[in-house]
Amino acid sequence: MTTGSPDRRQFLRLAASLPVAYSQVSAGERASARTADVGAQGVQLVVEEPLPIGSHLAIELRLAERVISFVGEIVWRQSVEGGSGGWSYQVGVKFLTISPQDQQAIVRLVEQAERDTS
Numbered sequence: 001m002t003t004g005s006p007d008r009r010q011f012l013r014l015a016a017s018l019p020v021a022y023s024q025v026s027a028g029e030r031a032s033a034r035t036a037d038v039g040a041q042g043v044q045l046v047v048e049e050p051l052p053i054g055s056h057l058a059i060e061l062r063l064a065e066r067v068i069s070f071v072g073e074i075v076w077r078q079s080v081e082g083g084s085g086g087w088s089y090q091v092g093v094k095f096l097t098i099s100p101q102d103q104q105a106i107v108r109l110v111e112q113a114e115r116d117t118s
Contacts, residue, residue: 070098
């Protein structure tokens with residue numbers, strides 16, 4: 001099931017599986033996930049629970065030797081059947097609050113990966 005529109009990207013994105021810790025801003029219980037991709041305006045996460053569209057997440061993303069913290073909003077969700085018959089979910093998260101330095105670190109990572117593959 002796809003809810004929302006994951007194809008409105010305007011910026012380069014990097015397919016990358018990076019470790020993430022997150023919690024719903026309203027709930028506070030922390031969980032682990034991985035990115036599917038990252039970009040200047042947000043991230044795609046693979047999570048184990050069907051997080052509601054519109055939810056705000058506090059996220060810590062490990063990027064090389066630094067941890068980037070930000071708050072984002074889930075703008076779309078898609079369920080994905082897992083190999084053992086279970087389900088996971090891909091969610092698109094748009095940055096709401098992120099420091100300019102952290103956002104620039106993500107942009108540099110994506111641009112460097114783009115140069116490396118050209």
